[in-house]
Amino acid sequence: MTFRDTLDVDGGPVAAEATSSTAGERPGSAPSRNSWRVAASELLRNRLGVVGLSVILLMVLFSFVGPLVYHTNQVTTNLTQVNLPPSARFPLGTDQVGYDVLGRLMVAGQSSLEVGLAAAAIAAGIGTLWGAISAFAGGWVDSVMMRIVDALIAIPTVLLVLLLATIVTPSVLTMIYVLGFVSWIITARLVRGEVLVLRTLDYVSASKLAGERPVKIVLRHVVRNVVGIVAVQATFEVANAILLLATLSFLGLGPPPPAVNWGGMLTTGLNYIFDGYWWQIYPAGLCIVLTVVAFNLLGDATRDALDVRLRRD
Amino acid sequence: MRFLRRVLASLVAICLVGAMSVVVAGGSASAAPDHRDTSGGGVLTFAEQPGAPPTYIFPLYNGANSENADITYLQPLMWLPLYWFGHPTSSAATINYKLSMAYPPVFSNGGKTITMRLKHFIWSTGTPVTARDDVFWMNLVMNEKTNYAGYVPGGWMTHVAGYSAKGATTFVLTLNKAYNETYLLYNGLATITPLPQQAWDKTSASSPDGTYDTTSAGAKAVYSYLNAQSESLSTWDTNPLWQVVDGPWRLEPTSGFQVTGQVTMIPNKKYSGPNKPKAAKFEELPFTSASAEYDALRSGSVDYGYVPTTDIGALGSLKAAGFKVKPWYEWGLTFIGILFNNPKYQALMSQLYIRQAMQTLINQPEYIKTILGNYGTPTYGPVPTFPKTDFLAPAEKKNPYPFSPSAAKKLLASHGWAIHAGGTDVCKKPGGGAGECGKGIAKGARLAVSLMYPSGFPDIDNEIQVMRSTFAHVGIHLTLSEAPENTVLSEGYACIGKKAATCPANTPVLSIISSPVYTYVPIYYPDGTSLFGCGGATNGGNYCNRRVNTYLTQIESDRSNATSLKTLYTYEEYIAKQLPDLWFPNAAYQISAISSNLRGVSAQDSTAHIYPETWTIK
Numbered sequence: 001m002t003f004r005d006t007l008d009v010d011g012g013p014v015a016a017e018a019t020s021s022t023a024g025e026r027p028g029s030a031p032s033r034n035s036w037r038v039a040a041s042e043l044l045r046n047r048l049g050v051v052g053l054s055v056i057l058l059m060v061l062f063s064f065v066g067p068l069v070y071h072t073n074q075v076t077t078n079l080t081q082v083n084l085p086p087s088a089r090f091p092l093g094t095d096q097v098g099y100d101v102l103g104r105l106m107v108a109g110q111s112s113l114e115v116g117l118a119a120a121a122i123a124a125g126i127g128t129l130w131g132a133i134s135a136f137a138g139g140w141v142d143s144v145m146m147r148i149v150d151a152l153i154a155i156p157t158v159l160l161v162l163l164l165a166t167i168v169t170p171s172v173l174t175m176i177y178v179l180g181f182v183s184w185i186i187t188a189r190l191v192r193g194e195v196l197v198l199r200t201l202d203y204v205s206a207s208k209l210a211g212e213r214p215v216k217i218v219l220r221h222v223v224r225n226v227v228g229i230v231a232v233q234a235t236f237e238v239a240n241a242i243l244l245l246a247t248l249s250f251l252g253l254g255p256p257p258p259a260v261n262w263g264g265m266l267t268t269g270l271n272y273i274f275d276g277y278w279w280q281i282y283p284a285g286l287c288i289v290l291t292v293v294a295f296n297l298l299g300d301a302t303r304d305a306l307d308v309r310l311r312r313d
Numbered sequence: 314m315r316f317l318r319r320v321l322a323s324l325v326a327i328c329l330v331g332a333m334s335v336v337v338a339g340g341s342a343s344a345a346p347d348h349r350d351t352s353g354g355g356v357l358t359f360a361e362q363p364g365a366p367p368t369y370i371f372p373l374y375n376g377a378n379s380e381n382a383d384i385t386y387l388q389p390l391m392w393l394p395l396y397w398f399g400h401p402t403s404s405a406a407t408i409n410y411k412l413s414m415a416y417p418p419v420f421s422n423g424g425k426t427i428t429m430r431l432k433h434f435i436w437s438t439g440t441p442v443t444a445r446d447d448v449f450w451m452n453l454v455m456n457e458k459t460n461y462a463g464y465v466p467g468g469w470m471t472h473v474a475g476y477s478a479k480g481a482t483t484f485v486l487t488l489n490k491a492y493n494e495t496y497l498l499y500n501g502l503a504t505i506t507p508l509p510q511q512a513w514d515k516t517s518a519s520s521p522d523g524t525y526d527t528t529s530a531g532a533k534a535v536y537s538y539l540n541a542q543s544e545s546l547s548t549w550d551t552n553p554l555w556q557v558v559d560g561p562w563r564l565e566p567t568s569g570f571q572v573t574g575q576v577t578m579i580p581n582k583k584y585s586g587p588n589k590p591k592a593a594k595f596e597e598l599p600f601t602s603a604s605a606e607y608d609a610l611r612s613g614s615v616d617y618g619y620v621p622t623t624d625i626g627a628l629g630s631l632k633a634a635g636f637k638v639k640p641w642y643e644w645g646l647t648f649i650g651i652l653f654n655n656p657k658y659q660a661l662m663s664q665l666y667i668r669q670a671m672q673t674l675i676n677q678p679e680y681i682k683t684i685l686g687n688y689g690t691p692t693y694g695p696v697p698t699f700p701k702t703d704f705l706a707p708a709e710k711k712n713p714y715p716f717s718p719s720a721a722k723k724l725l726a727s728h729g730w731a732i733h734a735g736g737t738d739v740c741k742k743p744g745g746g747a748g749e750c751g752k753g754i755a756k757g758a759r760l761a762v763s764l765m766y767p768s769g770f771p772d773i774d775n776e777i778q779v780m781r782s783t784f785a786h787v788g789i790h791l792t793l794s795e796a797p798e799n800t801v802l803s804e805g806y807a808c809i810g811k812k813a814a815t816c817p818a819n820t821p822v823l824s825i826i827s828s829p830v831y832t833y834v835p836i837y838y839p840d841g842t843s844l845f846g847c848g849g850a851t852n853g854g855n856y857c858n859r860r861v862n863t864y865l866t867q868i869e870s871d872r873s874n875a876t877s878l879k880t881l882y883t884y885e886e887y888i889a890k891q892l893p894d895l896w897f898p899n900a901a902y903q904i905s906a907i908s909s910n911l912r913g914v915s916a917q918d919s920t921a922h923i924y925p926e927t928w929t930i931k
Contacts, residue, residue: 075735077782079676079683083626096623096684096771097778169794252768256793257778271771274607275626 039228042305049301055294059287063109072103075258083272086279093279096268101279104260105287111261112242112291115175119241122180124234127187128226132218134188135195146192152185161244165253172255175248179241187233194226228306235299239292246288262287354592355930357911359923360606360618361386362903366574366599370555371543372506373453373536379462382574384835385921386597390578391558393586395429395447395484395505396498398837399920401588401927404700406644406837406919408498411587414442414559415484418502424491424872425474427502431482436509437558437583444478449510451476451486452526457536463504463835465843466850469497493877496869499838512557513539546572561590561926574599580926590926610636616911616930619903623771625686635909640688640901641917642699644837645829646844647692648894649764650805654855657818658762660753667751667760668892669714670724674783676716680898684775688901689828694889695841696881697833697899700919704839706882713890722787730760730788737761738788761790765805765821767798772900773825794821802826806853828900834920840868840881845893856893 078098134145246263269280369378525531550569580590610618729742745752808816847857864884
């Protein structure tokens with residue numbers, strides 16, 4: 001762990017972007033295999049983190065393995081069985097065009113999790129590179145890159161997402177790009193703060209003196225040392241992306257049929273709120289809440305595990 | 314901090330779900346307060362359609378201002394047309410001479426001269442409505458044709474040879490071409506609306522009332538002034554112009570209109586026509602969403618409202634609360650528009666057998682029964698199947714293409730397509746001969762097209778989902794896209810009048826705006842000239858068939874009503890089978906819920922006119 005006050009290029013303190021290194025590492029080196037083992041062990045000792053991880057695994061199994069066990073037709077509508085309440089045949093009833101709601105939740109979970117994870121991966125990738133390059137390059141490059149980040153932060157995320165969603169044709173793939181594009185900003189700021197410290201360390205200076213190219217230094221020595229902080233932020237971004245997808249679908253800007261996600265199911269179900277079709281509303285809502293909370297719990301636990309100051313022992 | 318973050322994250326997720334529920338269930342902050350008034354004859358409250366408040370008060374309106382909120386709920390209550398269409402006691406979309414301001418027109422000079430004699434009506438200023446007021450309307454509309462929604466290029470207005478007032482009560486119109494009398498009455502004379510020339514013939518607020526309308530420049534200046542006043546929504550209830558009316562109602566001075574769309578009308582004490590208002594006030598209430606309106610309805614704030622179609626499962630509680638529930642159907646059509654000049658899909662969609670296959674995959678009776686809750690009517694051709702009308706050909710009363718996936722499959726297979734159920738059919742026999750895919754369709758071409766539909770219409774969303782699934786069964790792949798209604802509308806008209814080479818290939822091949830898509834109001838004759846005629850003003854798909862044009866010309870110009878009607882029947886049968894678009898179920902315009910306290914609503918007019926002067930409140 002390194003924690004020091006330093007000055008950014010504008011002369012302001014960057015204490016808010018407190019830097020942390022992966023647990024158990026020696027300053028100036030990439031995280032060792034041992035340090036990851038310690039972090040994993042610490043994570044598994046965090047009960048809330050384990051709960052979060054378990055719920056996520058459960059949701060992944062539910063969405064991806066569930067359809068292999070619980071067979072339903074999620075391709076063909078069936079108007080002879082619309083809006084049926086839960087029964088032995090349909091444990092969570094049917095929806096307005098005759099789909100089995102339990103089976104639909106599983107398929108919808110695939111989209112929601114895919115979008116959440118992929119968008120978070122894109123955000124982590126862009127954010128890490130942006131923040132690392134900005135901090136490592138310094139000077140006017142850093143100024144320009146960070147002003148872009150500041151400008152994007154000034155725009156409310158939902159507004160930005162809505163704008164982008166109306167420009168592109170909605171599909172699962174475009175949603176991943178749209179949500180990934182709006183989610184990298186915080187990661188970039190965090191990584192920049194970390195790299196501002198890392199770039200002053202001896203091993204980076206040594207690499208420079210040895211004549212290594214800046215790109216190689218960033219990729220080999222700098223990025224590897226911010227993996228921890230990026231991983232923590234990525235878990236939060238997964239939850240945010242799932243929520244944003246739900247919001248877009250709620251507003252009718254999500255992927256159109258036959259694609260389905262929990263937010264879209266919730267929206268459709270809410271149309272029938274006065275008809276008492278609770279099975280079209282609560283299960284989808286519950287899936288969103290559980291998954292988002294689970295990713296947040298995992299994020300918190302991961303941060304605790306990677307941050308020696310927050311260790312229990 | 315960690316705990317706080319965890320709690321916050323959980324709260325965000327829970328709040329999202331909760332907020333969604335609140336937004337959908339509540340929808341709007343515009344839920345109306347209790348408008349019950351015990352003074353006088355009581356206050357009638359009527360719900361406007363969600364997000365559709367009145368925007369234009371001047372009866373000479375353009376296409377952009379031709380919503381029901383303006384042209385059927387607002388203007389006709391204050392300014393009556395010469396000939397009234399619709400009835401307070403039935404849903405028939407026919408002429409109503411009892412409510413009309415003029416006696417039946419008399420045709421002479423081989424049908425080129427039409428004489429109309431006015432009944433005794435007076436303006437709220439006390440002066441009688443005269444033929445000069447008809448001339449005033451004609452002067453304005455003839456000089457501002459393109460700003461009037463009832464104008465059809467090449468239609469009767471382009472054949473007006475003259476018009477004049479013969480004395481105070483006789484108005485004479487002369488044409489240089491004879492029309493079928495019924496056609497002219499429904500599409501031409503019905504649009505004439507006497508306007509108060511003595512009060513409105515001015516070019517500015519300070520100009521004295523005059524005869525500016527008698528010159529072209531003057532008429533344009535008068536129109537410009539009146540149009541500007543109409544666009545000033547905040548001054549509607551304080552502007553003395555709009556207080557001069559001949560209908561049963563007028564805006565309550567100083568508080569009769571709010572820019573949010575709330576209208577308050579009081580009886581016109583000088584109204585000289587039939588059905589004098591009995592209530593003290595009539596209020597039209599705006600809502601931003603159907604669910605907001607439904608909340609107001611259930612709370613008793615609305616006497617005459619509607620139920621969102623998604624909530625028809627909950628009608629029992631509404632009926633138990635004393636509401637009468639009645640579907641209200643409009644004199645109109647619902648269809649999925651086909652774009653015939655998309656360069657990429659032109660060859661596919663110009664094949665009648667492909668359109669036939671698609672049509673046989675639309676299960677109209679099932680959609681009506683299951684998705685629309687039986688609140689819908691089928692569409693089989695250009696004339697609505699409801700309300701009952703003599704214009705409907707016997708052949709159009711039956712579905713020419715009943716639902717049959719096997720028939721669709723057979724059609725495609727017999728024209729050289731390799732059927733891939735659940736996938737996408739592929740053309741294996743290109744060419745224009747028998748048993749081949751058709752001219753312009755290459756070997757290996759896939760039977761896949763795009764369909765755009767509006768967001769925010771759960772019924773249409775469900776119908777389209779079912780349709781996509783059914784189409785997929787025989788290998789027709791529909792790529793769906795959802796967009797706001799205005800976007801769908803603009804995409805549907807993106808290639809109107811263009812050659813295929815200039816039409817973007819990504820323009821949706823199929824599109825549907827709403828239900829109904831097209832209403833025969835204010836031009837009531839149901840031949841669909843502007844929809845299906847070559848170059849028609851609303852022919853967004855650019856369908857063009859010379860035989861159709863010949864029929865339309867005969868229908869409109871044949872002086873014999875019997876022969877014209879016979880031609881209309883032939884045309885209907887032909888075009889119903891030609892599929893210039895895909896016929897789709899016509900959902901009820903609204904499922905009305907009428908409070909048991911509200912009396913006098915015996916029927917709902919298919920021309921969407923309302924008759925609050927015949928209603929009373931307990």
